[in-house]
Amino acid sequence: MISDRIFGAVVTLVALAYIASATQIQTSFLSDPVGPKTFPMLIGAVAAICGIIVVLRPDEDPEWPQLQTLGALVFSVIVLVCYAYALKPLGFLLPTAVTAAILSYQISPRPVPAALAGTGLSLGLFAIFKFALGLSLFALPAAFHG
Structure with missing residues (x-):
């Protein structure tokens, strides 16, 4: 309280x-x-x-997360900051796939489903953002498309 x-x-x-x-x-x-x-x-x-x-009217005293949970949250924030910096030089698909896979792995530590979720999210979000919403995203690094 x-x-x-x-x-x-x-x-x-x-x-x-x-x-x-x-x-x-x-x-x-x-x-x-x-x-x-x-x-x-x-x-x-x-x-x-x-x-x-x-x-x-305060709530009851909260039960704060364990140190391991706080560490996972800090790691997630670091991954998301790295994602923001990686978008421009690496394009949309690769950083989004890697970031989504890492975050999916944190939710459920199974490597194959996490990699599939990352790939699916990357491709699906790219299609929505590029074609449905008309955003000017680059799928791959600038070096690949001149």
């Missing part, structure tokens, strides 16, 4: 600081009747209300 209360207090303080910074927005003479300050102030007010509710 204490972690929820701390989180709620931090959210409330950040929301109040956000509202205070929204009051500093300069308005031009050609602004709409609501003005540019209203939307950020509404967002800050909703966040402050949510933070206060969390402080007043």
Whole structure:
């Protein structure tokens, strides 16, 4: 319960600081009747209300994951960061297949189904993104297509 209360207090303080910074927005003479300050102030007010509710009505103390689970999460984040950096030089298919296979293996440690899932996701997502959504993706590294 204490972690929820701390989180709620931090959210409330950040929301109040956000509202205070929204009051500093300069308005031009050609602004709409609501003005540019209203939307950020509404967002800050909703966040402050949510933070206060969390402080007043916290959940039971959570059961934090074991160290092994936290290590798996950190590893997943590292894999996803490497994926983001690998997309441009290596194209879409290879990095997506490898990343999806690694993450699938973490969910169910069976190598063949993980590799098939990675390959299937890579090809399926490429088809959806390239042909259905019209995104300009490169399937392979730039060196392969000049």
